[in-house]
Amino acid sequence: MKTLVIIPAFNESASILKTVADIKENAPGIDYVIINDCSTDNMKQICIDNNLNTINLPVNLGIGGAVQTGYKYAFEKGYDAAIQFDGDGQHEAKYIKLMEEVLEKEELDMVIGSRFIEHEGFQSTIMRQVGIKFFTGLIKVITGKKVTDPTSGMRMAGRNMIEMFTKRYPKDYPEPETVASALIQKMKVKEIPVEMREREEGVSSISPKKSIYYMLKVTLAILLVALRGR
Amino acid sequence: MTLRLQIILAVVLVIVFIMLINRIRKERLDIRFALPWMALLIGLFIIDVFPGITQRLAALMGIELPINMLMLLGLTFSITIIFFLTSMTFNESDKQKQVIQELGLLRKEVEELKKREDIKGEVKDERSVGDE
Incomplete structure (x- = not known):
């Protein structure tokens, strides 16, 4: 089984080496690729100097377009x-091997690392948990399946799901929408318990002002998944 | 509407029409996108020559003042065009995204090929110069 870690990076020259080292140490033998989303800092040079496997995008595409490139x-x-795999220190590379094992053994299309199965580690804020519960409910209504952590960014996709993502991948906030889409197409999705850390660097992409947009956009996107049937 | 105003408007419309044609001629505007604007100009020209039309149309639509009807029609026209522009922008940006991604992937492929060539060149000790 060949697994690839996709690291989208925009101006992360400060943490990229640490991220790659984390993967090399805690997920030995697994390939990675950095998608340098046209960073304006010295990302590109650092990647060249350290001989990191990098794709340099000529124009900034934003997170969705960068991950889809991966x-x-x-x-x-x-x-x-x-x-x-995001380079902000929230995710731990030690789970990669575990997720790979589950994906292979149970022949799944997607494995999601969920914070809310064993409720350990950083649990996010109350407001966010309410939002996440809402999406869990919405996805349950539409697909009949329960996903405890539909917003989790720690997700491993199998070959089928990779192909699906190459064709269509949301521009922003893709997580709940793509899980719903996978489930409605009867793909096999499983959650495993993980712990996440509080982010070390940078701020969440979802500021209070953006959270209204987030809720509306993602809700609409999930409803459209139901309409489309995919 | 006075005859003077009618003539001024007609002249303006003709000038705009010529500008539009000129743009198409220089291939700075596609005929497909120019057609609605041409239709608008021709429509305005007809109204300018026969102003009675607006009064009758307004009465037909149950609008008291012809000017209000013109505003409504103008607004509808603008919103329609803006809507299509929005959806076109999305289409274009999606195509652009695909090209950018493909370019990134290709560039990586090329760089890897180059690197492999360099290694080969060093081994054979003669090739790399000719391949630059």
């Missing part, structure tokens, strides 16, 4: 699984 790369290079 999935396209994974698909072209024949990877069986791909996982998005």
